[in-house]
Amino acid sequence: MENKMQSKIPLSKAIAAGDIQTKLSIPFMGLGIFLKGQKIKGCLIFLLEVAFVLYMATSGGYALSMLPSLGNSAQQKVWNEAKQIYEYSAGDNSQLILLSGIVTCFVIVGFILLWIMQIKQAYRLQLQKENNVHVKTFAEDIRSLFDENLHITLMSLPCIGILVFNIVPLVYMISMAFTSYSKEDNHLQLFGWNGLVQFQRVLNFGGNIGRQFWHVLAWTVVWALVATFLNYVMGMILAMIINRKETKAKGFWRFCFVLSIAVPQFVSLMIMNIMLQPSGAINVLLQNHGLISGPLPFFTDAMWARVTIILINLWVGIPYTMLQVTGILQNIPSELYEAARMDGAGPVKIFMKITLPYMLFVTTPYLITSFVGNINNFNVIYLLSGGGPTYVGDTAGQTDLLVTWLYKLTIDQQYYNLGAVIGILTFVILTVVTLVTYRRSKSYKNEEAFM
Template identity: 35%
Template sequence: MAKINSQYDQDTLVNPKHNPTVAALLSVIPGLGQMYNKRYIKGAVLFILFAAFVIVMIDFITTGLQGLITLGEVPREDDSRVFLSNGVISLIFTVFFLGFYCLNIQDALKDAKRIQLGWKVPNMREGFRNAWDTSFPYLLIAPGLFLLMFVVVFPLLYMVFIAFTNFNLYNAPPREILEWIGFQNFINLFTINEWRNTFVNVLSWTLIWTFVATTLQIALAMFLAVITNHPRLKFKKLIRTVFILPWAVPAFVTIIIFSALFHDTFGAINTQIIIPLFGEGIPWLQNATWTKIALIMIQVWLGFPFIYALFTGVLQGISSDWYEAADIDGASRWQKFRNITFPHLMFATAPLLIMQYSFNFNNFNVIYLFNQGGPAVRGQTAGGSDILISWVFGLTFENQQYNMAAAVSIILGLLVATFAFFQFRRSRSFKEEGTF
């Protein structure tokens, strides 16, 4: 049976002598495989490009990768930061080179198989037209991809590598040479009491802050959107405009104003409201618990207008026939909200609401501008209201603990990525028919 199939395959080949394996092997030297396929101009261009890349970049890449391993050898002369930067750039160029190298082999192999089946090699004009048609989308995204590599990927890789070194205030280049210490920073984060206690406290508050502040602003926005969408309510446009106003004011201006309003000594909230009613002010900035309560209230104020605008738009699109049918069936207001309004709101806005949770998880502005993450806590390297991102900022720019800041940043990134991944997977349930 195998011999019959093999004979059949050979009979269907128009040009059986043209060997794809030979084309792939020749492509070990880029361009030769394309020349074997009689695509001489394409092969010449690939050969020239790869040869030029190797001639120009080989010294930089080999030196950069070697420096990435050693991080320098002579203190005060070799700067480990430069070695690390050059190594990361060399690594990026190497990945690009290997990617195009593999594509070159795959291209030669694919063309050889097509030639076996009777495909005719196009002439120069047709080849250029085909190449333009297939590569045009890639040409459009190439500038953005290039910027992405060196604006996002390079800093990210640099930070990841820093997490596995001993880069801190007392071991800073060029005075000292950095060393690779493996996972020691992560081990210290979970074994040394000072680091472990700080990490646990900050992570706990970050999760509470994210869940409570975001959920409250969503709940408030939903409540106000449903109320203002009621058909008996008058002056809807004016009321909606008032609710959108907090969104129109720059966030940092609002935060600074609230910081003054919540000031323990001269803040209007204490002097005009709390003290006249209770005789004693609240230590908003000196007590960590009250600081956290104030931060949650501020974030609810800042965040609900955007979600309110989303919900208002969705509510305008819900057909009144749904509610009329529910009235005929004798449904209560709660039943109509639970079975009509709420599913429609979630279906349309679930991805954006997930984004709100991710945004608040890394919401640096509110935490830092209100009280710089304070008040200070004895025995911790973070303030009482610091979340992970503001703690990383303090470790980097105030304490110069670059290695620990990088380690915490990696954990922070993994947490956000994992949360977003699973939540977006769950949000697909809203797109399935019959979920309402």
């Protein structure tokens, strides 16, 4: 019977098998708990119901009623005859209406969950009384939050933080993709729902926005693959060279390469941007020595800009991989190498059969996170080329990634609905690629292979 009381109780069973006191919890939250001895908890739950009713009767109900339209009254200019001036009526603010409506929906969901939980708790207390089991007092419930239920105490604040700072803004951003919220037709204050119109614009090959999206997506994938592959391979080669027994002063060489990490990336990239300008130090130096007749188009030509960004990213990214790989190389059992040499294996075969498989097995999660990080590598692109060069009439430059284009669409050009669509598509692409790649990797399928 004790296991029955501790197990999960279906709501339908709690309502059907509950006594009159338990059933009173259906219209009056906390009443069943109050009548069964937990008076303070019952009162607190009832106060939450009262607070919910008051909220819905005041601002919550209005926010929910305005959610389908997102507002109807636009800002208007009205002539004040007495003051002989024009005055502006505020009008509806669709941003606040949308946010308030979403928050109200979350409040309703939370209220429903609390309603279900308190009915189940009332039925659980009913079973305890029927079987002469001790019913905890409010003080005992509080003490349990620091003992057997400590996990609830520790996880409450992080879960609230995730809800407030992650989930609610995410739902708000997703909702924005289905609206007309942009500077087009002056829909920055008052806008409405327009369904999948923005998704059609983005995914349409023939449209201007669609053409730019597929172009930016292709470059984003190429950039992420090339940057991840080159950083990984060259970082691994560098780590293996430094890690050789013949290499002297290993600590010194590692220190030299780690300097690029020690210097803030913002500073490094801004300096490189200044040096590679048409009138920057590198072009001036090359022209003064007669090596070039005119400035090299590091950031004014699309191909030059892409190659330049990839090379500078190597300078920034290789040391990270070197540090990751160094620790892994030092943990590969030396017995494997000795046995391979005794069998007559050469350096190349040892690398292909021992080092590389071990490295790939251990670093697959790192490769996935590096790929995702490069897709979202805002700093390198924005601080070096600013996404340019940009053709006339386009909102995306030739080196823009999805994340930098999203920034331009929202912050610079106020196409908030298009930016939300780009954000959703980026999230979907990254989620699918990450999950599929990791679940198909040996790191996931055979966790104990190298243990």
